[in-house]
Amino acid sequence: MNSKVIYEKSKGLSDFHLSYCPGCTHGIIHKLVAETLVDLDLLERTVGISSVGCSALNYDFFSCDMQQAAHGRAPAVATGIKRVRPDNIVFTYQGDGDLASIGIAEAIHAAHRGENITIVFVNNAIYGMTGGQMAPTTLLGQKTTTSQDGRDAASQGLPLRVSEMMAQIPGATYIERVSVHDPKHVNKAKKALKKAFDIQNKKLGFSMIEFISTCPVNWGINPKDSVDWAVDNMIPYYPLGVYKDKTVGEK
Amino acid sequence: MSKVLMKGNEAMALAAIKAGCDAFYGYPITPQNELPEYLSKHMRTHGRAFVQSESEVAAINMVYGAAGAGARVMTSSSSPGIALKQEGITYIAGAELPAVIINVMRGGPGLGGIQPSQADYNQITRGGGNGDYSLYALAPESLQETVDLIKESFEIADYFRNPVMIAVDGLIGQMMEPVDVDREVKKWDLKPKTWAADGNRKDHPKNIINSLYLDPQDLENHNIKLQKKYTEMKENHQRYELINMENAEIAIVAYGSVARIARTAIEILAEKGIKAGIVRPITIFPFPEKAFKELPSSVENLLVAEMSMGQMLQDVKLANECRLPIHFYGRVGGIVPEAEEIAQKVIDIIGGQSHE
Amino acid sequence: MKRITILSGYYGSGKSEISVNLALQKHIDYIVDLDIINPYFRSRALHELFKEKGIKLVESTIENMPNSDMPYISRKGVYPFIDKSVTAIYDLGGTENGAKVLIQYQDQIKDFDEIDFICVLNVFRPETSNKKDIIDSIILLEAQTQLKVTGLINNSNLINETTEEDIIHGENIIKSVSEELNLPILYTVIEESKKKLIKHNFLGEELVISRIVARKWL
Known part of the structure; x- marks a missing residue:
């Protein structure tokens, strides 16, 4: 009997079973990163940096060389390798606790130096791994284990818009915020990743793609509704789009 | 090559270039600034990497990255900066990566001062970062020795796949001395870095650089493996010098700049007819306990002299195994003991005026 | 010797040691320590000695704190330029970067009949070991300070290991610089413990110095 392969796992991913919870979009984002590296034929010379958070174990998931970094330090580790x-192609994969909180200095300064690396930034508005604590990106009124009455602007500040901030840094080349909540946006997100890795491959400088993501377990919302919650609550505060593209001139 | 006159910080920088250091990442702090300044100029001309990082923390994590990619890499700092680097240092040790870290020590605690100190002894020899790990730590006393040891330290780091710390005080960083930067140093038997996550999958299967072991048994096994390295360092790689020890009635235990001062002190004492020797640790981890087993029977007292409140003293007590009375002379805060002070302390000890 | 002597040069070329020795030997009124580069071995560390010898020390605005690395420059540094009755030595930090502090006195440094701007040279310092590098360093120094160097000092030495040949080797290189740039060699420095070994008649005034700034055991 003839069989035809119509879909297979990307060669950019290893045989490990992804450990993420149902409804979490880390899996889709992993797949997009892996496919992009394969499509652009970069996989064999890529080093990925896993960070601290739910994605910490992804040094096992990607099939390229991987280095695990301390909390927030992935852009510094990437700098050390890239220099x-x-x-090589060097990317970091960081959550919002890792990048927007403890590692904000490393992220800003990697962009500031125009390091020719790519940051894959996954924003789900909460600390997933450590048990659902408030992140800099947690929305106003959002309940977490450290903002149990909902985030309050007076004592906990307003949610940090990372892409908007990084776009202000003169050294950054490409900043885009995407979402993976439906197939149309998944395709857009993949295009953004391709653009970012292509920029790196052409040695045009620093790129960051921010993904609006979900955390059904810590949000306490079922997987299907989590997608809706992200669309209804996160995207209005974190609008999608290209925030900076030096390759077409500054806006 | 003939000798040149160099400032310690510059000489250390040049030694790194001579050792094939591929990358330097660091952050400004007194009294080591001439070192990155020199490298900022000269690494580029040698086609090597130099980054002035946004912080000490970033610098050491850049070191971790480059070491993981198989490069020869170095950072330098001074005491408070080394404290900041401890996070990255324990990752480097945990992931078994080679790196060279220079610590030009200044007075503490806190912001302390900018003058010379040896008060990082515990920070250097007792980890500093989290977990059971050790650095191979070298404490030279002259610029020539510093240059030679820095060149060799890249070999040692590669051999053990472990960070090596060059522990000097601010005086070594700031002093001028003639040096021959091209003197041959010991070459270690090194294997290719087939473990490196260097993004070269054509040559090797996937490599992972990691210090995370979520299974307790795996983590215990990893710790046992690391411990074997430190045991090998202790058994086979202690370094020390015994100076003027024949018929000595007292041994001054001192390293780095203080050993240098002790050399003048024993000359002063010789003029007064007192025979004093020096035990000079060259490695402070592993601590040279073997030296204390080699002391002649003429030695009746030990005097530990250091620029701290008695940090090395603890290691001397362990190495001495309660055999000889131990006296202590320490200056801190950036005050460097004068040779006359150390000599006077010896005179007091011999005259029964000093208590253990 | 002119009324004001400004000493510059690569760091570790011996500026502070020469400044202090000159101040003591020539009974200079002011020593102005403008070293914002070096944290150790600065002439300001000798404030007690200067007090004893009646030499006025101008240093950081935080006086008697020689162990600070704050680069505060005292306004008193301008006095010797204004008060024409005093003599002074200005001790700068190393390289053109250390010398750029002189820009602060741009309006006062005008009369080169009474000011020497001297470059201290030790050819055993790797950055100033040959004619080309020395000339390049002087060009940088002049560009940074917007002042013309007026003379050179041969302080070629390897500290305790210095031989007469070493100083002669230095003189040969510095002489070639001197001829190319038409700058006199004003002093040749000899450390006092080496004095008895010296037979050669060196260019410029022979300045025998003792080690005051650096400790003997160094």
């Missing part, structure tokens, strides 16, 4: 291996 001694400038022809």
Whole structure:
């Protein structure tokens, strides 16, 4: 009997079973990163940096060389690698606790130096791994284990818009915010990743793609409704789009 | 090559270039600034990487990245900056990566001062970061020795796949001395870095650089493996110098700049007819306990002299195994003991005026 | 010797040691320590000695704190330029970066009949070991300070290991610079413990110095 392969797992992913919860979009984002590296034929010379958070174990999931970084330090680790291996492709994969809180300095300064790396930034408005604490990106009124009455602007500040902030940094080349809540947006997100890795491959400088993501378990919302919650609550505060693209001139 | 006159910080920088250091990442702090300044100029001309990072924390994590990619990499700082680097240092040790870290020590605690100190002894020899790990720590006393040891330290780091710390005080960083930067140093038997996550999958299967072991048994096994390295360092790689020890009635235990001062002190004492020797640790981890087993029977007292409140003293007590009375002379805050002070302390000890 | 002597040069070339020795030997009124580069071994560390010898020390605005690395420059540094009755030595930090502090006195440094701007040279310092590098360093120094160097000092040495040949080797290189740039060698420095070994007649005034700033055991 003849069989025809109509879909297979990307060669950019290993045989490991992804450990993420149902309804979490880390899996889709992993797949997009892996497919992009394969499509652009970059996989064999790529080093990925896993960070601290739910994605910490993804050094097992991607099939390229991987290095695990301390909490928030992935852009510094990526800098260290890229400066001694400038022809490699180097990306970090960081959540919003990792990048927007403890690692904000490393992220800003990697962009500021125009490091020729790509940051895959996954924003689900909460700390997932450590048990649902408030993140800088947690929305106003959102309940977390450290904002049990809902985030309050007076004592906990307003949610941080990372892409908007990074776009202000003169050294950054490409900043885009995407979402993976439906197939149309998944395709758009993949295009954004392709653009970012292509920029890196052409040595045009720093790129960051922010993904609006979900955390059904810590949000306490079922997987299907979580997608709706992200669309209804996150995207209005974190609008999708290209925030900076130096390759077409500054806006 | 003939000798040149160099400032300690510059000489250390040049030694790194001579050792094939591929990358330097660091952040400004007194009294080591001439080192990154020198490298900012000269690494580029040698086609090497230099980044002035946004912080000490970032610098050491850049070191971790480059070391993971198989490069020879170095950072330098001074005491409070080294404290900041501890996060990255324990990751480097945990992931078994080679790196060279220079610590030009200044007075503490806190912001302390900018003058020379040896008060990082515990920070250097007792980890500093979290977990059971050790650095191979070298404490030279002259610029020539510093240059030679920095060149060799890249070999040692590669051999053990472990960070090596060069522990000097601010005086070594700031002093001028003639050095031969091209002197041959010991080459270690090194294997290719087939473990590196260097983004070169054509040559090797996937490599992962990691210090995370969520299974307790895996983590215990990893710790046992690490411990074997430190045991090998202790058994086979202690370094020390015994100076003027024949018929010595007292041994001054001192390292780095203080050993240098002790050399003048024993000359002063010789003029007064007192025979004093020096035990000079060159490695402070592993601590050279073997040196204390080699002391002649003429030695009746030990004097530990250091620029701290008695941090190395604890290691001397362990190495001495209660055999000899131990006296202590320490200056801190950036005050460097004068040779006359150390000599006077010896005179007091011999005259029964000093208590253990 | 002119009324005001400004000493510059690569760091570790011996500026502070020469400044202090000159101040003591020539009974200079002011020593102005403008070293914002070096944290150790600065002439300001000798404030007690200067007090004893009646030499006025101008240093950081935080006086008698030689262990601070705050680069505060005292306004008193301008006095010797204004008061024509005093003599002074200005001790700068290393390289053109250390010398750029002189820009602060741009309006006062005009009369080169009474000011020497001297470059201290030790050819055993790797950055100033040959004619080309020395000339390049002087060009940088002049560009940074917007002042013309008026003379050179041969302080070629390897500290305790210095031989007469070493100083002669230095003189040969510095002489070639001197001829190319038409700058006199004003002093040749000899450390006092080496004095008895010296037979050669060196260019410029022979300045025998003792180690005051650096400790003997260094």
